Amino acid sequence: MKDHLVIFDTTLRDGEQSPGASMTKEEKIRIAKQLERLNVDVIEAGFPAASPGDFDSVQAVASVVKDSTICGLARAVANDIDRAGEAIKPANSGRIHTFIATSPIHMEKKLRMSPDEVVERAVWAVKRARNYTDNVEFSPEDAGRSEPDFLCRVIEAAIKAGATTINIPDTVGYNVPKQFGLLFRELLERIPNSDQAIFSAHCHNDLGLAVANSLAAVENGARQVECTINGLGERAGNTALEEIVMAVKTRQDIFDVDTRIRTQEILAASRLVSNITGFAVQPNKAIVGANAFAHESGIHQDGVLKHRETYEIMRAEDVGWSTNKMVMGKHSGRNAFKTRLEELGIEFETEQELNDAFGRFKELADRKHEIYDEDLQSLVTDNNIQRVENENYRLISLKVSTETGEDPQAEVTLWVKGQEVSALSYGSGVVDATFKAIESMVESGASLELYSVSNVTNGTDSMGETAVRLEKGGRIVNGQGSDTDIVTASAKAYINALNKLESETRAHPQTTV
Ligand SMILES: CC(=O)SCCNC(=O)CCNC(=O)[C@H](O)C(C)(C)COP(=O)(O)OP(=O)(O)OC[C@H]1O[C@@H](n2cnc3c(N)ncnc32)[C@H](O)[C@@H]1OP(=O)(O)O
Ligand SMILES: CC(C)C(=O)C(=O)O
Numbered sequence: 001m002k003d004h005l006v007i008f009d010t011t012l013r014d015g016e017q018s019p020g021a022s023m024t025k026e027e028k029i030r031i032a033k034q035l036e037r038l039n040v041d042v043i044e045a046g047f048p049a050a051s052p053g054d055f056d057s058v059q060a061v062a063s064v065v066k067d068s069t070i071c072g073l074a075r076a077v078a079n080d081i082d083r084a085g086e087a088i089k090p091a092n093s094g095r096i097h098t099f100i101a102t103s104p105i106h107m108e109k110k111l112r113m114s115p116d117e118v119v120e121r122a123v124w125a126v127k128r129a130r131n132y133t134d135n136v137e138f139s140p141e142d143a144g145r146s147e148p149d150f151l152c153r154v155i156e157a158a159i160k161a162g163a164t165t166i167n168i169p170d171t172v173g174y175n176v177p178k179q180f181g182l183l184f185r186e187l188l189e190r191i192p193n194s195d196q197a198i199f200s201a202h203c204h205n206d207l208g209l210a211v212a213n214s215l216a217a218v219e220n221g222a223r224q225v226e227c228t229i230n231g232l233g234e235r236a237g238n239t240a241l242e243e244i245v246m247a248v249k250t251r252q253d254i255f256d257v258d259t260r261i262r263t264q265e266i267l268a269a270s271r272l273v274s275n276i277t278g279f280a281v282q283p284n285k286a287i288v289g290a291n292a293f294a295h296e297s298g299i300h301q302d303g304v305l306k307h308r309e310t311y312e313i314m315r316a317e318d319v320g321w322s323t324n325k326m327v328m329g330k331h332s333g334r335n336a337f338k339t340r341l342e343e344l345g346i347e348f349e350t351e352q353e354l355n356d357a358f359g360r361f362k363e364l365a366d367r368k369h370e371i372y373d374e375d376l377q378s379l380v381t382d383n384n385i386q387r388v389e390n391e392n393y394r395l396i397s398l399k400v401s402t403e404t405g406e407d408p409q410a411e412v413t414l415w416v417k418g419q420e421v422s423a424l425s426y427g428s429g430v431v432d433a434t435f436k437a438i439e440s441m442v443e444s445g446a447s448l449e450l451y452s453v454s455n456v457t458n459g460t461d462s463m464g465e466t467a468v469r470l471e472k473g474g475r476i477v478n479g480q481g482s483d484t485d486i487v488t489a490s491a492k493a494y495i496n497a498l499n500k501l502e503s504e505t506r507a508h509p510q511t512t513v
């Protein structure tokens, strides 16, 4: 039976200390609910003495979250501890986390206190916190730069005073894994009452070592890790929750611990925190980055198609992705190209046809970063002809103009059931004018139920993807279009929907496509 590793999430406290990441009460509640779905053991919801707003947030989180312990941070001063004690009162399970710095530089230059005074204050703070809850965490801030002898002294005293969790922070991200691991071993061995508390690691990422240091701590006896979603936090951030959890889960051969985290909720948590804070997740970020389970190079794609584990150590589905992803680009090979086209319903009769299409694909890939399904379809000439025959409508050309004080206009030329037709229309914007021009030629009588635009990659030159939903006589169809020009993408989506509407009308009178 493995030991339980307590996952202490501090996205709402240390994460929020990231410049620009301040959250409102409502936003904190939304994140806290997702952390509860993730099944984190402890949520550090804020620093109640920091402001009336943060007090309210911690109190609100304590009121709505039922399955995780709610924690408030407090300096070793009376008002902080009392505010934290009040804020966590509504929680089913509440914790006060009190801290005081123990490194020579912090004690002398910041606190202006002697080591004896720091020990005395730590003991006093833990005792005061115990008046509110029997779940008290104590942190010797900047432990990573503190003297081990002094750490042993202050921690022993804090446990004696009633601390049930001892958190060892590498506050400035100065430690390296071997050193940090040995520090845990030394503290656990030398402190006589260390068995009466859970030891915890709290690492910062200034040298990019937060996760490695936390794992070294776990290997040396830590049974709580403090972390944040997406590694959000002061300066370069904190230990990333998703990385710690998946490292422990994936390397059960190395770690003697396990977590209770519902890993399928990880991606949703990452996206929520990113949306609320506006801190984008880099594409190559482990676990939650857009490329974490994407393969573009042919050799990898070939390997994954033959046997997933050749290039994947985790399942995308286990952390919340719907599936892994094959990205078609200039590094892709024949196997992935052929497989994707087969998925799109396109098969080659001869090896030569495949090779010719693959050659055209490579030429296009040299000009374009990512090749989309539409590009693949139009690469295959025979299929192109078939597509035109099956389609009633096709965009031939589009010209739009917009000018301050003038009505936007669109001139559209379409292939309509074997004939080339053109129309000019005005609208409230160029997309509206384009749709009106198309409708004036097609006269579908369908109503537009939804129109949305999203960009596929970052940048104003990126591909725009549009979706159009049309309804006619109770039938609903969704059309998609993509292009670097969003008006063209919109026209393609509208026409795609019209074609579906016609073919669906013939084939399946009541379905949604
Ligand atoms: C490593 C960490 O992440 S620690 C947590 C950091 N988070 C925050 O600071 C966010 C919330 N902070 C705040 O809102 C404010 O700093 C407050 C409300 C806590 C304090 O505000 P102020 O009273 O204006 O003090 P200020 O922030 O200027 O200075 C901090 C004071 O706390 C003292 N202090 C710092 N840590 C501690 C501690 N753990 N225990 C006791 N005193 C402490 C400092 O020595 C300084 O005291 P001084 O004013 O006598 O010199
Ligand atoms: C309050 C403490 C635990 C902290 O965030 C740190 O030292 O980094």
Ligand SMILES: [Mg+2]
Pocket: 014, 169, 171, 202, 204, 234
């Ligand atoms: Mg910190």
